Amino acid sequence: EPEVTQTPSHQVTQMGQEVILRCVPISNHLYFYWYRQILGQKVEFLVSFYNNEISEKSEIFDDQFSVERPDGSNFTLKIRSTKLEDSAMYFCATGLAETQYFGPGTRLLVL
Amino acid sequence: DAKTTQPPSMDCAEGRAANLPCNHSTISGNEYVYWYRQIHSQGPQYIIHGLKNNETNEMASLIITEDRKSSTLILPHATLRDTAVYYCIARTSYGKLTFGQGTILTVHP
Numbered sequence: 528e529p530e531v532t533q534t535p536s537h538q539v540t541q542m543g544q545e546v547i548l549r550c551v552p553i554s555n556h557l558y559f560y561w562y563r564q565i566l567g568q569k570v571e572f573l574v575s576f577y578n579n580e581i582s583e584k585s586e587i588f589d590d591q592f593s594v595e596r597p598d599g600s601n602f603t604l605k606i607r608s609t610k611l612e613d614s615a616m617y618f619c620a621t622g623l624a625e626t627q628y629f630g631p632g633t634r635l636l637v638l
Numbered sequence: 639d640a641k642t643t644q645p646p647s648m649d650c651a652e653g654r655a656a657n658l659p660c661n662h663s664t665i666s667g668n669e670y671v672y673w674y675r676q677i678h679s680q681g682p683q684y685i686i687h688g689l690k691n692n693e694t695n696e697m698a699s700l701i702i703t704e705d706r707k708s709s710t711l712i713l714p715h716a717t718l719r720d721t722a723v724y725y726c727i728a729r730t731s732y733g734k735l736t737f738g739q740g741t742i743l744t745v746h747p
Contacts, residue, residue, distance in 0.1 A: 531681075558732055560734065560735075562735075562737075564679070569737050569738065569739060570676070570682060570725075570735075570737040571737070572734040572735065572736065575732075575733075575734055577732070583733070583734060585734075616679055618681050618682070620681075620682075620735075622732070624731075625670065625687065625731050625732070626672075626684055626687065627684065627735060628684055629681035629682045629683070629684075630681050631680060631681050632679070632680070632681050634679075
């Protein structure tokens with residue numbers, strides 16, 4: 528069964544550094560999403576992406592965040608200058624029609 | 639997106655059916671009811687979704703009331719591996735998923 532994959536599984540970075548989280552969607556999926564979950568809290572929506580542009584974003588998704596599909600396959604989330612409060616699990620989700628399928632997540636720790 | 643209300647926790651004996659309720663009294667006509675679950679800190683796992691009719695797949699059944707104000711997720715024969723947080727979410731097609739606190743289901747031997 529096809530799965531969404533994410534790399535890296537864990538990332539430790541220093542505050543102020545840039546990080547790029549990568550997601551390989553299920554083949555032929557057209558809708559892409561990023562969510563995050565701070566330890567002990569709810570899963571929160573960050574951004575949705577369709578047809579090579581952002582279709583919706585949350586208040587969390589400020590100018591420090593960006594998304595793209597650089598090679599038409601991978602879907603990336605970039606955090607330009609990480610803050611301590613960016614420490615969280617980041618989940619990619621992809622979908623073709625009505626259903627979103629989640630990847631296993633990247634655990635980001637900002638020191 | 640319509641708000642959903644779920645009990646914070648439920649218990650179920652292994653092998654028995656687990657019936658997880660969800661209220662969504664303000665759901666609009668174009669919103670589906672989705673169920674996901676999350677085991678530990680893994681990525682949320684899709685279970686089932688429906689609009690008006692009851693649905694069944696290999697994992698679960700979804701019963702939606704006629705007025706669509708509430709629904710029940712049924713795991714017919716719960717196992718220990720079904721212990722997880724279960725989320726009921728009302729969502730339009732292709733829209734974002736808005737997660738609440740969900741129901742912590744504990745399946746015990």
